[in-house]
Amino acid sequence: MSMLLILIAVIAFIVIATAKFKLHPFLTLILASFLAAFAYGLPSADIAKTITSGFGGILGYIGLVIVLGTIIGTILEKSGAAITMADVVIKLLGKRFPTLTMSIIGYIVSIPVFCDSGFVILNSLKQSMANRMRVSSVSMSVALATGLYATHTFVPPTPGPIAAAGNLGLESQLGTVIAVGVFVAATAAFAGMLWANRFKNEQPDGEGSEELQVQEDYQKLKDSYGELPSALKAFAPIFVPILLICLASIAKFPSAPFGDGSLFEIFSFLGQPVNALMIGLFLSISLLKSDDKIKEFGERISQGLVVAAPILLITGAGGAFGAILKATEIGHYLGESLSALGIGIFMPFIVAAALKSAQGSSTVALVATSALVAPLLGDIGLASDMGRVLTVMAIGAGAMTVSHANDSFFWVVTQFSRMSVQQAYRAQTMATLVQGLSAMTLVYILSLVLL
Template sequence: MTDLVVLVVVVALLVLASSRFRIHPFMALLGAALVGGVAFGLPLVDGEDTDGVVTVVADGFGDLLGGIGLVIVLGTVVGVMLERAGAAVTMANTVIRLLGDRFPTLTISIIGYFVSIPVFCDSGYVILNSLKESIAKRAGTSPVAMSVALATGLYATHTFVPPTPGPIAAAGNLGMADRLGLVILLGAPVAAVTAGAGLLWANRFRDEAPAGLQERLQESREAFDEVRESVGPLPGAWASFAPILVPILLIMLGSVAELPAAPFGDGVLYTGLAFLGEPVMALLVGVLVALPLLRGRGGVGAFTEQVAAAITAAAPILLITGAGGAFGAVIQATDLGDYLGSSLSALGVGIFMPFLVAAALKSAQGSSTVALVTTSALVAPLVGSLGYDSDLGRTLVVLAIGAGAMTVSHANDSYFWVVTQFSRMSVAQAYRAQTAATLVQGVTGIVVVWLLSLVLV
């Protein structure tokens, strides 16, 4: 019981540090791990049979990054290459050609769903904003409805589908780093349902005009024009989609190859698919497939620059992820997991527990990635006691955390302000449209995950 009080205090201080005092999540998590370790009564120095608190923290940090660090970096490299080459714009144009503009909110939602798999939702929204405006004008649909449809489509895959770094980090914390195919297989349809829920909410605003200043439309056009001019000629559809689809296909085939039924046998085919299906190798193949995007854009020099940009973008995520692993290792070193697991199981909370924790962290400090990493580290020791210790069970816990990590986006979330500013909505209007939409998405997501748990676990 004392450990539970310590945990509540440490988590409250963690949320307060990152939201109220704006301390970087890496330092907040690292501090929580060290303070928590001392408060939990872990030894201050290493003994003959026990590790000291510093060793536990360092091992937790290194063990997690050892399994998932390269995946995060390579996934970010693919995303930067696609963004710099204008592939996101090509993917959007391809979907428009396939679907037309008869159902504009559906079209822009689907575009967002695919673009946000490799590209962060903030960047994706900026890149696609001008396209969204032009479709809205062509179809005579309210920009408010179009803005929410795009934002929720981007948001769905951002929190559910690897190789987005947040879901990858959560999967790593929960021991699913080598089972990303399963996370993708279940995460993609759950993300589709939540995107659909966001779309339905967006359609409530089809007749509502933006309440913000008209000048913001010019700002969004200028921002897009800068992006568009910087990328030059757009790549083709295959070149744009392949760096995403090929790694996903390889990861899924690798997962199938590892099934007990051994559908590919145990020979060369199995070995090849199992090797290429490893997330690190699959994403490395994705980087190679993306290399033709550099043709005429600077070659090796451009590749080096983009890799450097990706490393810079991935560094904070790596540090936050590693610190989350350290925090989780401290909790695992106590008996708190067994106590909380048995207590929560008796309450019948089940799969809703990780959702509620992630939702509380997301609402308090604003970052979906931080909510995914922190919650997954926190609940990792509890999955066995909750009855979710199988691969399917852990995958559902990852998705439950993803649902919580989108609940809700409001004023402390940078994405909220990206959507608000570029859509010309007032803050009050954005709360009714965008914030409420993320609430609808999160609740829909956890309901779908709960239904899946009734069938699969």
């Protein structure tokens, strides 16, 4: 029992330090690693070595994937590719189902672009569509936000799911994580859209009629990017790597669909996440617009590195925390306890939801929870590849439950949609609760079928 109390105390420290005292998650997780090491009585000579090896081990492979994915997302964001993606979806779906269209736009754009940035970029498009289709902008805002949120928490190469997959030893199984993540994220996005439809006749608190101005704002936004990239150029840098990663996973199926010769070798090489994202990075060069493309490319890389740096540090710190827990007997102890309770796949969901609700960051919830549960997987029957993949999904479902006042994304949605806080709690926060519970229900059903 003392082992469990120590773990609860360490988790409470992480929550209080990040939520109440606003201590950076990187430092919080490193301090939690030291606290857990001393509390569990690890040999003092081994503590620093275990922390540094855990920090470096997770970043040795996943670090490059996070950096490359973030740089590609930065180039797509700055080039206007996100606008092109949105326009393509509107042309394909038309205007018959406005909230569905908005949800799908968010779902696609948030794979390469962070959900906060995606909402800012697409806000004027959302408002323009709401005015033209005579649909409440509250409904359209929630549909866009929940679409963005779904892929943000489930689908690599978004950093949170990648880091969670790395912590759970799925570096070579990212194709499977993507395939399952796309399916689970679609369910979460659909649930969010259904909740958004409840607000079709409800206008933002205190918003006046700005229809003409908003349409002009959207046109100004498009014009500010100059000539927008073609659909092929916009989609290629992110969907080609995803396709290659998935093909590599298919190539490794026991049935050997590509044989074991040169074709297998080619797909295996190109589908390694670092190699696939390098190809995506080179494809993104076609989106650069200035006359001095080398200089612009360097600027985009620098901007991407600035965004990636805190994510890398948090991911590494989560790896350090996980390494300390693996060096103790807590995994075996908790595994036996949880097996007796029979909550299995729900445990990572509950922990992630608690961390997300307490400190606000989905990425921190994904990283910390995956580091925490990694030592437990064998004892709760989730040590297989598919068990680990579904654990990532369960953590992702928890990491979106719920977005409220301590989450920066909540404030982006609230402020840009002109909703009051009370209205945002009813519309956006409740939507993320519905998303998380719907996604977790699907993950549980998948666990019954696949495990």
